[in-house]
Amino acid sequence: MESNNPVVLLVDPADSRNGHAYKAAVRELGFDVVSLSTSPSSTAADLPADPAGEMSLQADGVDDAVRQVRAAGFDLRAVVPSRGSTLHLADEIAARLGLPGNDPALGWARRNKAAMRTRAVQTGVRVPEFRLVDSLDAVAEAARDIGFPVIVKQTMGSGSYGVTVIGDAADLDAATKDLAVDRHDRPVTEWLVEQYIRGREYAVNFCSADGEHRLIDVWEYRRPDDRDYDFPLWDIVQIDGSHPDYERVERFCKRVLDAFGIHYGPGHIEVKCSDDGDDVHLIELAARFSGGPAVPMWTRHSDLRPFHDAVECFLGRRPKMIDGDHGFRAVLGSVVIRNDGPPGTLVAMHGLDELRALPGVADVLVEFEPGDHVPTTNHNMCIPVSASVHGPDRATVLRTLAVARETVRLEITSDPAVLT
Incomplete structure (x- = not known):
């Protein structure tokens, strides 16, 4: 395996929705790509062939990766x-090779929810009161100790899988019965029980270069009512500097990035601003781009080149994303059509063609088809329909979100067990 050109090592691009975009960006910046797979279930021979002659490595851990490189x-x-899920491995590999990267000593705190909370407390970053427990039986004691409502999370979960709100003691048994395994049916051995924060929730996106942080945008999770929730996605829309929470959320998140050693590349942070004061609480963070519709919408409706700029950061350069005008030409949003009723069999989805034809609507994603079993939507992997929305201003986007929601109707026959 040889290359006469300078090389960029991409860690686990084959297992990432962004892998192709990163590869294209690396090549357009004038570098050869070497793809490193850290998945123990595959071998280098199993990796897909690349028409550009990409070089591939398969490594069993950080030591093996560094040795091979x-x-x-x-x-x-x-x-x-x-x-x-392997950001912490990439951080360690970069450090061992003497290349720019985020603090490897804090990689686990950026990955594991319990370690994240511990690091936050150590550095004075506000988080909800929490307890770490190693059995479902201990959830009840922790919940009573903190005080209801609480929210229970699998410490290694993602996309809201294995997350549930417990409103009172009567809900304990029903709420914890589905928390014993992760989304791959593997046993879970620890859970985070934490105070449920009522208030406004935001997803905040940054880019960092050599420890300097630039805010890209802030998205507000808009809910249909004020009920407590464990899965935030409903309507999501960008806010700007005129919003009363914008500046304090930006200040808080910059502290979070510093506290968790995020010095290079993208950062995605979720926070809540409590209803009972001026407090901002850290909910989640990761040293990556948003997993939702934001990144592809940036490429269409702004001057941002997110994957090129992220690669530039890890090259130790200062990309335009840090200093330049982002050039947003629209306000961005997203609509999530959920099954908030009982699980059942999908009979039909009505209004999809009308949804696709709406002005300002794009990227309509349909995850089920008639005959499929549709669970109650409580995590990212079981969303029936979603779509990106854009418009010239916030008011237009909010109107389009409302029309989109009225346009689509799910026809579902509930499971027999639910009907009895």
Whole structure:
């Protein structure tokens, strides 16, 4: 395996929705791509063939990855993480090779919810009161100790899977029965029980270069009512500097990035602003781009080149995303059509063609088809329909979100067990 050109190592691009975009950006910036797979279930021979002649490595852990990269003798210029679940491995590989990257000592705190809370407390970052428990039986004691309502989370979950709100003691048994396994049916051994914060929730996106942080945008999670929730997605829309929470959320999140050693590349942070004061609480963070519709919408409706700029950061350069005008030409949003009723069989989805024809609507994603079983929507992996929305101003986007929601109707026959 040889390359006469300078090389960028992409960690786990084959397992990432952003892998292709990162590869294209690396090549357009004038570098060869080496893809590193850290998945124990595959071998280098199993990796998909690349028409551009991409070089691939399969490594069993950080030590093996570093050994192989050094042995290959590449003119390696950067290590770029591509997959959320292995960000901490990419950080360690970069550090061992003497290349720019985020603090490897804090990689686990950026990945594991319990470690995240512990690090926040150590650095004075406000988080909800919490307890770490190692059995479902201990959830009840922790919940009573903190005081209801609480929210229970699998410490290694993502996309709201394995997350549930418990409103009072009567809800304990029913709420915890589905928390014993993760989304891959593997046993879960620890859970985070924490105070439920009532208030406004935001997703906040940054880019960092050599420790300097630039806010890209802030998205507000808009809910249909004021009930407590464990899955925030409903209507999502950008806010700007005129919003009363904008500046304090930006200030808070910059502190979070510093506290968790995020110095290079994208940062995605979720926060809540409580209803009972001026407090901002950290809910989640990751050193990656948003997993929702934001990134593809940036490429269409702004001057941002997110994957190129992220690679530039890990090369130790200062990209336009840090200093330039982002050039947003529209306000952005997203609508999520959920099944908030009982699980059942999908008979039909009405209004999809009308939804696609609405002005300002794009990227309509349909995850089920007639005959499929549709669970109650409580995490990212079981959303029936979603779509990106854009418009010239916030008011237009909010109107389009409302029309889109009225346009689509799910016809579902509930499971027999629910009907009895």
